[in-house]
Amino acid sequence: xxRNTDTISQYKxxxxxxxxxxxxxxxxxxxxxxxxxxxxxxxxIFIKAKRIRSIQEKGMQKVGDDVASEFIGIIxxxxxxxxxxxxxxDTRLEIPLEETMQRYKNAVEATLSLQMNKNxxxxxxxxxxxxxxxxxxxxxxxxxxxxxxxxxGKTSVSEGIGANYQDMLNYAVFCLILMDS
Numbered sequence: 651x652x653r654n655t656d657t658i659s660q661y662k663x664x665x666x667x668x669x670x671x672x673x674x675x676x677x678x679x680x681x682x683x684x685x686x687x688x689x690x691x692x693x694x695i696f697i698k699a700k701r702i703r704s705i706q707e708k709g710m711q712k713v714g715d716d717v718a719s720e721f722i723g724i725i726x727x728x729x730x731x732x733x734x735x736x737x738x739x740d741t742r743l744e745i746p747l748e749e750t751m752q753r754y755k756n757a758v759e760a761t762l763s764l765q766m767n768k769n770x771x772x773x774x775x776x777x778x779x780x781x782x783x784x785x786x787x788x789x790x791x792x793x794x795x796x797x798x799x800x801x802x803g804k805t806s807v808s809e810g811i812g813a814n815y816q817d818m819l820n821y822a823v824f825c826l827i828l829m830d831s
Contacts, residue, residue: 657827658762661823669751673747676747681745684737688811695728699720724819724822733753733754735815764813779824784822788822791821798814
């Protein structure tokens, strides 16, 4: 059980860094992201994941932002998407910082709970995976989300968009944990 405890503390440390950056950007820009549709957030995550894969395949990069910062971006955009899903009926563009941060924490708590359940069932299989494989899984999940969006959110047997955002968020955290090891 020690590994699970390590995972939770590692997970929370990564999220702490992401949350600190998110809060600073919210102080700078407000909640300007509220204007984005879910499909735009999906595309934003796709851009980051494609860049990570490109750097992994080429073995080099020409723009300063490193791979870790792109995974942080994926995490924060997934959380924004989860918040947007929760606020679908709310038309406010500007949401007070305190409320925004509480919504951020709520999305993280729900996603961490999912991660702990899956981690139990899968016995931390992600620890033996390659970061490049998890990048591919994030890209696959993005293509699934795009298909669900194109089908106006309808699925017959598949999990919905929210579950896919949560999975992508968790894989991005796992990547950062492995990269830190």
